[in-house]
Amino acid sequence: MKLENSVILITGAAMRVGREMAIYFASKGANIAFSYYEADEPWEKTRSEIEAFGVKCFVKKVEIRNGVEVKAFVKETIENLGKIDVLINNASVWLKTPFLKISEEEWDLSLDVNLKGPFLCSQAVAPFMLEQGQGVIINITDLSAFQVWNDYAHHAASKAGLVALTKSLAFELAPTIRVNAIAPGTVLLPPNAPPAKVEWAIENSLLKRVGSPQDVADLAEFLIENDFATGSVYFIDGGRSLV
Secondary structure, three states: OOOOOOEEEEOOOOOHHHHHHHHHHHHOOOEEEEEEOOOOOOHHHHHHHHHOOOOOEEEEEOOOOOHHHHHHHHHHHHHHHOOOOEEEEOOOOOOOOOHHHOOHHHHHHHHHHHHHHHHHHHHHHHHHHHHHOOEEEEEEOOHHHOOOOOOOHHHHHHHHHHHHHHHHHHHHHOOOEEEEEEEEOOOOOOOOOOHHHHHHHHHOOOOOOOOOHHHHHHHHHHHHHOOOOOOOEEEEOOOHHHO
């Protein structure tokens, strides 16, 4: 599948890595639909940058933990853009709490956004992809699904579940829909990251540098265009998973 003239739906793409993917795909000629959640996210700026490439863009505020809102988002995307070729489940929350202090509310939030959201989005999009005869789903997981991260038990459980969901969907939706996951390492530090954190990220990479959102976008492009890739998790972490 080629990016040009495709329709790519990305959850949580008003900023950070999701935004960079959306803008990059738009530069390749893809039409973009994306969701945001918080009212103060710079979604208007992101939409303007996407549309500057001469492609179409549909944006909607969506609570991806809510099946009704997810189905409405998918339906309106198809009404506005005509189809959905690619779904990228990117929206995520990062909660850090020692295991014995994780509240039920924190546990539910992690699992609902990071796992239930991709489940609902995939279940809503898949029938349309099956009807049109092709489709790609990419889930954004991370290294916590494969490593032990102190104080991130709820986050790791959600991302490990997303890996299992990826494989299940790849099996059940084949051969029409291909499903893969991307596990980034450190590709985008906060603007106010202390020097010690930057140094730690560099030292915990075999390549001795921090990655970029473009690295993730390049890998996603490969997974969209390579028609023999399905059912796998692809690491883009500078070797951090080996450290």
